[in-house]
Amino acid sequence: MDQRNLTLLTDLYELTMMQGYFKEKDANETVIFDMFYRNNPHGNGFAVCAGLEQVIEYIRDLHFDESDIDYLRGVGIFEEDFLDYLRDFRFSGDIYAIPEGTVVFPREPLVKVIAPIMQAQLVETALLNIINHQSLIATKTERIVYAAKGDGVMEFGLRRAQGPDAGTYGARAAMIAGCIGTSNVLCGKMFDVPVKGTHAHSWIMSFPDELTAFRTYAKLYPSACILLVDTYDTLNSGIPNAIQVFKEMKNAGIPLTFYGIRLDSGDLAYLSKKAKKMLDAAGFSDAVISASNDLDEYLIDSLKMQGATINSWGVGTNLITAKDCPSFGGVYKLAAVKDKSTGSFIPKIKLSENAEKITNPGNKTIQRIYDKETGKIIADLICLVGETFDTSHSLLLFDPIETWKKTMLAPGTYTMRELLVPIFLKGECVYETPKVMDIQAYCRQELDTLWDESKRLVNPHKVHVDLSHELWHMKNQLLDTYHRK
């Protein structure tokens, strides 16, 4: 999977602009771009960021090979000196990012690129593509796992994913956000995550009858024997046949460690309750009752409310496509340009009629503020690199738009942690990506830093993202300057 050259995975305009910078400007001018998003998908109270490992691979491998150069020549708008320049193109800048699995909020830079403008411009599209996709699926998955309240959630969606990568990297993101396994074998191989699965209706149909199909399956896979019971008639055929097979296993002395049924159609609340009664009556009260069939967080929540006795969930289409909001609106905006004479960054701002859409200028970082006692997040503070904070002093937080909304944190009651960490410095990768299952464990800790009120599915409590006084002041000065023009 990693052998592909994704250097041309970019919008043409990145290349036309690059040639423009090359021809008409100082191509080595250093700039800062921030990748951030404006709204949490699915009405969630936060997002779970993901995709950094693939961004790192992409950046590391950036190079135009001869076939790329030949192709670009054929497009007819690029000149030879620019094509020559591309031949030796490598990424030589700095990248800071928030580690994967972190809980993040709108307007925070998830990735910050500090690099010569040519390089910073080229990487925009692929960086957005990768982070947008995986953060979307991680966020959707977190909602589904949250609704399952501790039951295992399996990722099943490969066949409905938007292409091979969407299936495989989507499953990776799903694992980060708490799935216990994926059906996608390639994802299992690439990222060393648990793969799971049983059988399809076609297994049952390829045997003369359901009982034979079940018996054969149980003989082959006695230690993970989940039988699909809805091929012919769930209550009159599927469950009785499954119970029959469990009895035969028990009588044969085969330990029933992980066994049970899967419901894939019909009224899951009703069928699961009936199934539970039938399994209990036969002495199989520890059997797994798993369910699938177009599930999402709302259906799982509703089934739980109805007293469904399902304790394992297979989720496909709605998870792997993030169906009710299939895009994560991450953007990549110019934040500063380095002044060659002074070496300092000149902040840049993108205006908009809509206050929420005005960008935050300058070379920024994020301080996350935790309540010392509970460990929960109080707020995030976007600030300028170089600003120092002392948690033994009080700290005044204020809403950057409705500035009369203020909170004073008392000395010693809070802790701070910087979210952006260095990933590339001068083109060298200085970050080691944790394994996916370690990111999952980290993500679980991250989720513990949120109150339940911020995790609920509908109308969650909003966590404040404030600007430091220094950044707020810089932004307002810039706005004043523009408005005076």
Added chain:
Amino acid sequence: MDQRNLTLLTDLYELTMMQGYFKEKDANETVIFDMFYRNNPHGNGFAVCAGLEQVIEYIRDLHFDESDIDYLRGVGIFEEDFLDYLRDFRFSGDIYAIPEGTVVFPREPLVKVIAPIMQAQLVETALLNIINHQSLIATKTERIVYAAKGDGVMEFGLRRAQGPDAGTYGARAAMIAGCIGTSNVLCGKMFDVPVKGTHAHSWIMSFPDELTAFRTYAKLYPSACILLVDTYDTLNSGIPNAIQVFKEMKNAGIPLTFYGIRLDSGDLAYLSKKAKKMLDAAGFSDAVISASNDLDEYLIDSLKMQGATINSWGVGTNLITAKDCPSFGGVYKLAAVKDKSTGSFIPKIKLSENAEKITNPGNKTIQRIYDKETGKIIADLICLVGETFDTSHSLLLFDPIETWKKTMLAPGTYTMRELLVPIFLKGECVYETPKVMDIQAYCRQELDTLWDESKRLVNPHKVHVDLSHELWHMKNQLLDTYHRK
């Protein structure tokens, strides 16, 4: 891109079932699986099928390499004899499919796999993944192109696509369904389709002022000079500056062949009309007015109704994610099993409470029936392989569920065409995939075989998909047999 080994791009259960067939059955038993879908996405009247080229590449390249075998061994449920068998695994069966770019309808087999059960089972997941994705995006794109009523539509969505493949193969599907170009350079390279694009807000912001940014762009790209006018103030700065640059080009004797403006925010109806007036007044009435900003078929339709003067459309997120319905519900169902003694296929059926969900059994093909005079589609007829039809005789069509709904076609008034063509025979590919731009031309012809009533965006007229009398009879006999049990 094609160097990846996608053999493990499958659900684990395909492999657990394969081992089951290997251990417990005749692994060479030949079966037929049909890939079909049940509902047109987006409430459309049809779908545009796509993705076959990638399925062909996937099937051709199917093989388990040593690292795959090692990985599967580590999963802990596969035995050595089965792993040995996988080492020499190749696809040796037949595949029939409907060519890409064809207009298709629910319940028609888009792909038919006739192969030993082990092989037919393995390919399910990847085949569905690929065809589902590309058919989804092709169908969504057709709607957008239809709404644009002859204006050019550009695909712009890479940054919001669900991963690299979704961007690249999604753009491929968009080209099949009628986009005039894509911003995705990798797609352009891989599939020899036009790539297009101009500049971003960051281009404008990286210059001291907008006019300088425009001038520089015009100097570099005079023959495709579309200027983004909304960075600061569309009407008071962007358009006047663009007109200034067009005047300078004209005065300098630079031919204005393809030039104009792009609107990316604000009220596109109002701004485009204002822009048109300003451009006309300055003598630039042939300037392109292009628009982007979260467009879809409904917005384009509405803007046209409002008299917007936009004549070029850039569509991103909504197209590349098929946002309002981001999955194509293609399924893959067992249709028949070969009887070793007789060599004939025993039809198989999957039951359901819902008549629409009962599968069509047997070895089938599809005859498309056209009106001889208009060339428009009258209906599709799913029938059994080997059935013959004579268009010089009358033909009785009837609805397969509401059987009293009948139509009699008079002799000589209709023509027929078989939709499924051979792709693989005995494991050998016998089909040459056309180039994407040729598929686009074919797709345009295909769309001409539909009445406008079937193409409208909301409540389109439904094209009938009927069963031949022979197939209908076989299906009902099978249903009777099951119900008697």
